[in-house]
Amino acid sequence: MFTGHYAASLAARAAGPRAPLWVYVGASQLLDFGWAGLVLAGVEKVGFDEKLPGSPLDLYFMPYTHSLTAAIGWSLAAMLVARRFWPGWEALLIGLTVFSHWLLDALVHRPDLLLYWPFSPDDRKLGLGLWNLPVPEMALEMGLLGLAAAMLTAQRVRERRSAWPILLFFAALVALQIYALLAPPATDAAGFAITALGAYSAMVVLAALVDTGKRGKASR
Numbered sequence: 318m319f320t321g322h323y324a325a326s327l328a329a330r331a332a333g334p335r336a337p338l339w340v341y342v343g344a345s346q347l348l349d350f351g352w353a354g355l356v357l358a359g360v361e362k363v364g365f366d367e368k369l370p371g372s373p374l375d376l377y378f379m380p381y382t383h384s385l386t387a388a389i390g391w392s393l394a395a396m397l398v399a400r401r402f403w404p405g406w407e408a409l410l411i412g413l414t415v416f417s418h419w420l421l422d423a424l425v426h427r428p429d430l431l432l433y434w435p436f437s438p439d440d441r442k443l444g445l446g447l448w449n450l451p452v453p454e455m456a457l458e459m460g461l462l463g464l465a466a467a468m469l470t471a472q473r474v475r476e477r478r479s480a481w482p483i484l485l486f487f488a489a490l491v492a493l494q495i496y497a498l499l500a501p502p503a504t505d506a507a508g509f510a511i512t513a514l515g516a517y518s519a520m521v522v523l524a525a526l527v528d529t530g531k532r533g534k535a536s537r
């Protein structure tokens with residue numbers, strides 16, 4: 318799951334309009350921001366196998382960002398930080414957006430998500446493995462993204478605000494997904510992590526540019 322994660326941020330922005338889109342966008346990829354940082358630091362590990370269907374990633378060690386308990390911990394931490402800025406509903410939505418990342422990963426990853434905490438004696442791993450069926454997997458990502466973009470666009474039209482920033486953001490995500498599909502397969506962990514951090518950061522900046530969270534005159 319790559320751009321499909323952003324569906325959660327678009328839907329959360331529609332449900333919690335007081336927090337800006339860029340915060341939800343960062344929240345939806347918080348676990349992967351952490352993952353790419355820890356891969357760069359050599360703490361979490363990734364391998365690449367071009368023969369794997371759907372995604373060449375062999376995510377054999379990522380307990381601090383992608384175990385179920387770690388994901389719950391990061392989600393709660395994000396919610397607590399968010400409460401300082403958006404008390405109430407939006408803070409809860411931000412925490413849920415962080416956690417949505419793990420749920421969506423659990424649908425598509427091969428079993429590589431630890432059920433418990435790092436180094437727990439029970440090292441069962443979850444992952445329904447939709448990556449093994451690349452066409453339905455991509456249809457799911459694009460479908461979720463399209464649905465969430467339509468939700469947010471409809472809300473903005475109802476509020477008599479311009480819908481183009483959301484459509485622009487959606488188009489950028491589709492372009493990024495097409496690039497990711499066509500780019501030569503990654504072979505080196507550090508290079509891949511740097512590219513991933515660049516892409517995640519670019520989407521946060523783009524979200525901040527297209528949608529500041531301010532309401533238009535019509536909705537005041």
Ligand SMILES: [Zn+2]
Pocket residue numbers: 348349352383418422
């Ligand atoms: Zn992930």
